[in-house]
Amino acid sequence: SYELTQPSSVSVSPGQTARITCSGDVLAKKYARWFQQKPGQAPVLVIYKDSERPSGIPERFSGSSSGTTVTLTISGAQVEDEADYYCYSAADKGVFGGGTKLTVL
Amino acid sequence: EVQLVESGGGLVQPGRSLRLSCTASGFTFGDYAMSWVRQAPGKGLEWVGFIRSKAYGGTTEYAASVKGRFTISRDDSKSIAYLQMNSLKTEDTAVYYCTRGSMDYWGQGTLVTVSS
Numbered sequence: 001s002y003e004l005t006q007p008s009s010v011s012v013s014p015g016q017t018a019r020i021t022c023s024g025d026v027l028a029k030k031y032a033r034w035f036q037q038k039p040g041q042a043p044v045l046v047i048y049k050d051s052e053r054p055s056g057i058p059e060r061f062s063g064s065s066s067g068t069t070v071t072l073t074i075s076g077a078q079v080e081d082e083a084d085y086y087c088y089s090a091a092d093k094g095v096f097g098g099g100t101k102l103t104v105l
Numbered sequence: 106e107v108q109l110v111e112s113g114g115g116l117v118q119p120g121r122s123l124r125l126s127c128t129a130s131g132f133t134f135g136d137y138a139m140s141w142v143r144q145a146p147g148k149g150l151e152w153v154g155f156i157r158s159k160a161y162g163g164t165t166e167y168a169a170s171v172k173g174r175f176t177i178s179r180d181d182s183k184s185i186a187y188l189q190m191n192s193l194k195t196e197d198t199a200v201y202y203c204t205r206g207s208m209d210y211w212g213q214g215t216l217v218t219v220s221s
Contacts, residue, residue, distance in 0.1 A: 033208060035150070042202055042211040043142075043150065054209060086150050088208070093166050094140070094152035 002026045004087050004097035011103040018074040020100045022087030025068055032070040034063060035086045037099075043086065047072060077104045107131040107210045109203050114215030117193055125188040127203030127212060134184035135159060137206040141177060141188050143199035144214075153201070156186065171197075193219045 004024040012018045022032060031050050035043035045054055047063035050070055060075045074081055082104045087097040113125040127139065140155035154167035156177045165177050176189040186203055200214040 035208070037150075042213055043208075044211075045207070045209050048207055048209070084149075088150075088152070090152075093168065094155070096142075096150040096152055099149040 002091070002095060004089060004095055006085075006087060006097040006100045008098070009101045009103065011105075012077050014079055014104055015076050018077045018081070018102055018104070020072045020085050020087075020102065021069055022071070022097045023069045024089065024095075024097075026089050026091055026095070027065065027070055028068045030089045030091055032063070032065065033088045034061075034070075034072045035088065036081075036083045037086065038083045046085075074102075077102070079104050107205065109205060109210055109212035111201060111203055111212040111215035114201065114217045116218045116220065118221050119193060119195055119219055121193055122189070122191045123193065123217060125190070125201055125203075125215060125217070127186040127188075129184045129186070129205070132205070134179075135181035139177075139179060139186040139206075140204045140208060141186075142202045142204060142208075142211075143197075143217075144202070145196070145199045148199075151199070153188070190217070193217075195219050 006022050034047035036046050037043040046057050046061050050065040051063040062073045064071050085100045108130045110128045117123050138157045141153040143151050154177050156165045174192045178187045198219050200216050202214045203212045
């Protein structure tokens with residue numbers, strides 16, 4: 001089995017840049033996706049293939065990859081970006097990171 | 106418009122079975138793999154498993170925590186994916202989501218509570 005490690009929490013002020021990392025050996029070989037989940041809602045895909053942004057996702061969301069670490073960057077974070085963020089990757093099986101609570105205040 | 110609607114959740118006793126359904130619309134269901142993801146109350150997301158499209162053999166993969174107890178299947182003629190859950194345990198209590206392909210679309214989830 002393999003695992004993905006995220007910080008439990010990140011906090012920024014509105015307008016600042018938020019960076020959330022995700023580390024795991026599988027990321028050296030497989031793409032990562034990032035999901036945003038707000039309370040009481042289903043997750044939403046915000047980044048796929050490490051750095052691709054689905055249509056409808058604001059440009060302030062971006063992703064990058066280096067070795068066994070991927071990073072979700074929110075440039076100019078807004079109050080409405082406050083949510084839990086999960087990374088995900090899959091070899092023969094899928095795995096989610098433990099999630100990061102982003103606070104914007 | 107792509108829609109995924111889960112159903113079949115509820116309260117079930119430990120050791121019993123339950124079958125969840127995920128009814129899809131708005132896309133060619135048979136062209137996509139379908140996954141199940143769960144979230145225990147107050148916890149993070151957990152990948153449960155997926156079923157490939159028929160073009161890729163329609164085979165399945167499962168998380169170690171459910172392998173041998175859960176079975177994912179699909180009926181492309183009805184655009185439905187199923188999650189058959191047997192020998193349920195209290196730790197299976199969660200909201201269960203179905204997702205399409207690369208997880209670009211999710212259902213609203215259905216709550217499964219395993220308790221005596």
